[in-house]
Amino acid sequence: MTTLTFPGRFDSLPMIADFVRMSAQEAGLSSFQIYAVETAVDEACANIIEHAYGGEDIGNIECGCVITEKGLTIILRDTGRPFNPENIKNPDLNSSLEERSDHGLGLYFIRQWMDAVDFEFKPGSNTLTMSKFKENQT
Amino acid sequence: MTTLTFPGRFDSLPMIADFVRMSAQEAGLSSFQIYAVETAVDEACANIIEHAYGGEDIGNIECGCVITEKGLTIILRDTGRPFNPENIKNPDLNSSLEERSDHGLGLYFIRQWMDAVDFEFKPGSNTLTMSKFKENQT
Amino acid sequence: MEITHTQFKHCDVVKVTGRVDSSTAPLLSEALTKITEAGRYRIVVDMAGLDFISSAGLRALISTQKTCRRYNRGEIVLSGLPANIAATLDLAGFTPLFKIFPDATSAVGNF
Amino acid sequence: MEITHTQFKHCDVVKVTGRVDSSTAPLLSEALTKITEAGRYRIVVDMAGLDFISSAGLRALISTQKTCRRYNRGEIVLSGLPANIAATLDLAGFTPLFKIFPDATSAVGNF
Ligand SMILES: Nc1ncnc2c1ncn2[C@@H]1O[C@H](COP(=O)(O)OP(=O)(O)O)[C@@H](O)[C@H]1O
Ligand SMILES: Nc1ncnc2c1ncn2[C@@H]1O[C@H](COP(=O)(O)OP(=O)(O)O)[C@@H](O)[C@H]1O
Numbered sequence: 001m002t003t004l005t006f007p008g009r010f011d012s013l014p015m016i017a018d019f020v021r022m023s024a025q026e027a028g029l030s031s032f033q034i035y036a037v038e039t040a041v042d043e044a045c046a047n048i049i050e051h052a053y054g055g056e057d058i059g060n061i062e063c064g065c066v067i068t069e070k071g072l073t074i075i076l077r078d079t080g081r082p083f084n085p086e087n088i089k090n091p092d093l094n095s096s097l098e099e100r101s102d103h104g105l106g107l108y109f110i111r112q113w114m115d116a117v118d119f120e121f122k123p124g125s126n127t128l129t130m131s132k133f134k135e136n137q138t
Numbered sequence: 139m140t141t142l143t144f145p146g147r148f149d150s151l152p153m154i155a156d157f158v159r160m161s162a163q164e165a166g167l168s169s170f171q172i173y174a175v176e177t178a179v180d181e182a183c184a185n186i187i188e189h190a191y192g193g194e195d196i197g198n199i200e201c202g203c204v205i206t207e208k209g210l211t212i213i214l215r216d217t218g219r220p221f222n223p224e225n226i227k228n229p230d231l232n233s234s235l236e237e238r239s240d241h242g243l244g245l246y247f248i249r250q251w252m253d254a255v256d257f258e259f260k261p262g263s264n265t266l267t268m269s270k271f272k273e274n275q276t
Numbered sequence: 277m278e279i280t281h282t283q284f285k286h287c288d289v290v291k292v293t294g295r296v297d298s299s300t301a302p303l304l305s306e307a308l309t310k311i312t313e314a315g316r317y318r319i320v321v322d323m324a325g326l327d328f329i330s331s332a333g334l335r336a337l338i339s340t341q342k343t344c345r346r347y348n349r350g351e352i353v354l355s356g357l358p359a360n361i362a363a364t365l366d367l368a369g370f371t372p373l374f375k376i377f378p379d380a381t382s383a384v385g386n387f
Numbered sequence: 388m389e390i391t392h393t394q395f396k397h398c399d400v401v402k403v404t405g406r407v408d409s410s411t412a413p414l415l416s417e418a419l420t421k422i423t424e425a426g427r428y429r430i431v432v433d434m435a436g437l438d439f440i441s442s443a444g445l446r447a448l449i450s451t452q453k454t455c456r457r458y459n460r461g462e463i464v465l466s467g468l469p470a471n472i473a474a475t476l477d478l479a480g481f482t483p484l485f486k487i488f489p490d491a492t493s494a495v496g497n498f
């Protein structure tokens with residue numbers, strides 16, 4: 001497992017994306033799977049900055065990549081405020097344009113495009129563990 | 139010198155162009171010079187069909203390519219009616235759109251883009267000899 | 277991310293390339309708002325050179341679409357979507373909300 | 388030569404590829420005439436895929452330009468000219484007679 005620590009700023013996002021893309025490639029994911037992982041990580045990190053820290057430069061984002069037999073596992077850790085993911089409902093994708101919310105897609109993207117998603121909150125440390133499994137190569 | 143004889147029809151034009159392009163390449167002309175030669179030959183052959191023969195399938199077009207030290211010489215021969223090139227004036231390229239003639243560009247293209255142009259009319263045989271010289275390669 | 281804006285007779289074309297994430301989405305948002313604030317509501321976003329878009333980028337698109345469609349005065353349409361970008365828009369349920377054209381030319385021709 | 392015709396809101400785009408010589412120019416002429424005879428006088432000829440044009444092809448362009456400009460009802464514009472084609476148009480003195488755009492999108496946007 002390789003773990004890198006990035007400042008909790010939006011301009012860390014392209015660097016985090018590079019790191020995750022490289023790991024996903026190494027893990028043998030397909031090109032669309034790599035894109036899906038990049039999306040999930042970008043959304044998760046943006047949420048850490050916006051919601052857990054409530055702004056830029058408040059704390060760090062620790063990003064670990066583990067290449068497993070099945071694919072890639074990513075572990076994101078922050079020291080901001082915790083939240084209850086069960087309270088966050090999926091967005092209504094059938095609502096009309098006027099009623100469509102501008103927000104609420106990030107968590108949905110993560111849940112839809114990752115194969116396993118787990119939040120864990122301990123005092124002073126929030127951990128999101130997500131995995132993407134290689135396509136059936138038969 | 140390679141000489142090929144084509145039926146005097148418009149659909150011979152792409153074949154004649156292929157033959158001339160190949161020869162021009164072999165003669166060492168630059169890519170724009172090749173294009174210029176292709177244009178001149180296309181115009182000359184169209185004139186043979188339209189004006190010398192007055193229509194398609196009346197007679198043949200003989201096309202000879204000679205690679206010289208200076209470049210490429212093309213000899214086009216037909217058995218249609220002769221004409222006096224000296225009587226053909228250059229088109230007026232400054233006239234307004236309304237006054238611009240639809241015709242008269244072919245011979246002008248030939249004269250402008252070839253380095254030497256010579257018409258010769260003998261009873262039953264008209265010959266156009268045109269040359270393009272390689273660019274100064276200093 | 278790079279943004280090029282061209283104003284045409286009947287519409288504006290915004291060509292966006294590279295990555296639109298939370299750090300760059302505000303610039304896209306700004307470019308689109310500049311157009312609608314000038315009273316122009318027919319916009320083509322040409323995505324042919326786009327590598328990545330996050331939900332922050334989608335936010336800019338949907339809020340501009342709301343502004344444009346108001347009073348039926350126009351709309352924002354998309355062109356040249358790379359496959360990954362198309363998949364993201366689809367996942368977000370955006371496909372019914374935006375006209376999508378294969379290339380910028382046909383998008384501009386539609387206005 | 389291949390010709391594709393697309394009718395847009397404010398103009399028609401004729402994409403012509405390959406060789407326009409005396410044998411194929413009549414087809415180009417026909418495609419353009421079909422448009423003007425339908426009362427549409429704003430035409431983009433997209434030459435991005437054009438390999439060769441002879442004076443016969445230029446004839447089709449200039450006579451369509453005359454038809455389009457009459458009564459100020461429109462014009463034919465050109466886009467995507469390869470260098471050799473641009474040189475031919477220039478030699479023919481056509482450059483002042485046609486608006487020339489780098490690509491079809493900006494040509495369509497101009498109408
Ligand atoms: N890392 C996080 N820390 C705290 N709250 C979060 C976090 N991630 C998501 N949330 C909460 O979940 C909500 C939905 O998140 P998301 O789907 O990413 O949409 P958005 O960020 O656009 O609101 C957020 O508005 C926020 O209240
Ligand atoms: N090979 C030829 N045989 C007879 N007449 C010719 C020939 N080439 C050119 N001409 C004459 O020269 C005129 C100008 O030719 P050109 O510049 O090619 O324009 P266009 O063919 O469009 O009239 C022709 O209209 C024709 O009268």
